[in-house]
Amino acid sequence: MSSGRGRPAGPARAATAAVTVTTAGVLPAYLVGVLWVQVRADLDVGPSLLGVLVAAFFATSAVSALSAGTLVRTLGTVRVVRLSGLTAALTMLVVALAARDPAVLVVALVVAGWGNGIGQPASNDLIARSVSAGRQGLAYGLKQAAIPLSTLLAGVAVPLVAIPLGWRTAFGLGAVLALLVVLSVPGPRRLGSAGSSSPPSEAAGPFRRAPLYVLAAGLALGAGTGNALGSFAVSTAVAGGIAPATAGVLAAVASGVGALARVLVGWLADRVRTRWLLVVAAQMSVGGLSYALLGTGVEALIAVGAVVGYCTGWAWAGLSTYAVTRMHHGMAAQATSITQGGMGLGAAAGPLAFGGLLSVSSYAVAWTATAALAVVAGLVVVLGRHLLLRERPALVAAHRQRRAAARA
Incomplete structure (x- = not known):
């Protein structure tokens, strides 16, 4: 044995x-x-x-x-x-x-x-x-x-x-x-190969960097607005009249619900075949509406904006990674190194830009600008997806050719 x-x-x-x-x-x-x-x-x-x-x-x-x-x-x-x-x-x-x-x-x-x-x-x-x-x-x-x-x-x-x-x-x-x-972490010899035979959902084949850079730009904008939410939600709530302790609880609840939203969306992705990058773009746009609520200065709307923002505008990271890996069969590390780089850059720049704008304006102006950027982010993601799929026939044909060569 x-x-x-x-x-x-x-x-x-x-x-x-x-x-x-x-x-x-x-x-x-x-x-x-x-x-x-x-x-x-x-x-x-x-x-x-x-x-x-x-x-x-x-x-x-x-x-x-x-x-x-x-x-x-x-x-x-x-x-x-x-x-x-x-x-x-x-x-x-x-x-x-x-x-x-x-x-x-x-x-x-x-x-x-x-x-x-x-x-x-x-x-x-x-x-x-x-x-x-x-x-x-x-x-x-x-x-x-x-x-x-x-x-x-x-x-x-x-x-x-x-x-x-x-x-x-x-x-x-x-x-x-x-x-x-x-x-x-399991050793390399103990890794299964369950994912190696997974079929591509939309495209597969030769590595294309240019469309991924466009997609990464959209994800950078989305991550910048999402990380601004994580960095300034509490101070925004306090400025709107919410007690500091209550604002802390609100941030904790919104973050927890947002984490559950990321898991739920991932669960749905396994059960529903759809154009998931378009869903990512829609999440960013809805997140933009929630960021606009944060700039109203109204306590109830700030609370709604924080929770909805975490569940939409900052809940798409796992879904975007899932979509990119499925579109780049066997090249997950190479493809997501570009998109993760975009998200990391946005996560770094977003709070800095928000803080800089806040220092010369107000929460209303800063959140309105953030809302607009979130909508732009969604549009750029749609463009990146279009560029990725524009060469779909050639990509799928190349994938089939490799599989035939592997069986020969």
Whole structure:
């Protein structure tokens, strides 16, 4: 009887690894955000440094994501996934033990952003290789729901760890969690091949970068508006007359509902065959309407705008990844390295642009501009999809030719 060591890891374990690595990858940035009051008081730094740190993290993620496809081809999917989790663990450990001045924080967040950037496309490829076609939508939805999960973990760290034990202990525990994630990733020999035979939904064949760059531009705009929601929802609510404690609860509820929306949309993608990139564009446009509600200054409309925004304008990330991987059969890491790069760039630039506009105008103006950008984002996504499918006959023919050659 053969030992269990040689048996393939199930798709559930591969998907779990993708979700947990994604959570660990963004945890350093969100820990800095929620622990900033304690960090700032301890290191005696100015409030503007937080924006620099978050922007550095997401900007580095965007740049490094562009190289993830090459890195996956060179090192392999599993090694890159593990490298991403190990980078998160080491950077949080460095912050816990050695952050005595702002330079260490900046360097740590830049390195952590690099690890997060390479880990996102690699974990996408892990799902594409290991999870069957009929469950990949749910898997990508769960993966993207890991980002709100990391926010939740960071928030829980404040009352349970940071206040009684200090913010350095919270970073130390985060490093331990990330290391446990690395150890849980199945080895390359244990990965199943459930996803390798999944049929393409709309197109497949030779790699086309130009349409993906257009699509990435739309996703960048959408991510910028979505991350502005995550960054300024609480301050907008407080400015509208909602009590700070209530605004915090509203943000937590909206984020949790948004995470569930990402999972639900992924679940539906496995059961309904439709033009999912058009659904992504529609989500962005509806999100734009919700952002306009945030600029009204009316308490009830602000609450509705926050919840609807999280469920639409910032709930499409997993669905877009699912659509791109299905349209680039066997090239998930290469294709999503471009789209993830766009999302990372938008996530970095969005809050900075919103904050800059807010400093010279008002919440009403800033949210109106954000709403307009969300609609533009949807239109650019439609254009990117059109460009991807314009060569569909040639792409599908090339895919069939490769399959025939493989059988010969």
